[in-house]
Amino acid sequence: MPSTDWVTIQGKKGHGAGKVTDDEKNAMIDHAVSTWEGMGLTDPEKLAFGIATMGLESGFDPHAVGKTESSDEYGLGQFTVHSTSSAPHDG
Numbered sequence: 001m002p003s004t005d006w007v008t009i010q011g012k013k014g015h016g017a018g019k020v021t022d023d024e025k026n027a028m029i030d031h032a033v034s035t036w037e038g039m040g041l042t043d044p045e046k047l048a049f050g051i052a053t054m055g056l057e058s059g060f061d062p063h064a065v066g067k068t069e070s071s072d073e074y075g076l077g078q079f080t081v082h083s084t085s086s087a088p089h090d091g
Helices: 022-038 044-058 081-085
Strands: none
Touching: 022 044
């Protein structure tokens, strides 16, 4: 899907999120969708869920951080150190 399909999608704004331009947002979505499709994820509803999660959790800002000093959420999905370390890995 070309970036022009993403113009109506809005991300969260506020502390630690949403500090990206529309061009950066569109590029982030394009990259994510391309990666997911390369992994075999092609269901439009699942792709939409992933895009919505990035918009809600980080405002499409890959450098977004949690709201408090003691939180360790980071990135597009606001994952924590615990959630990434306990995720299944290949190899």
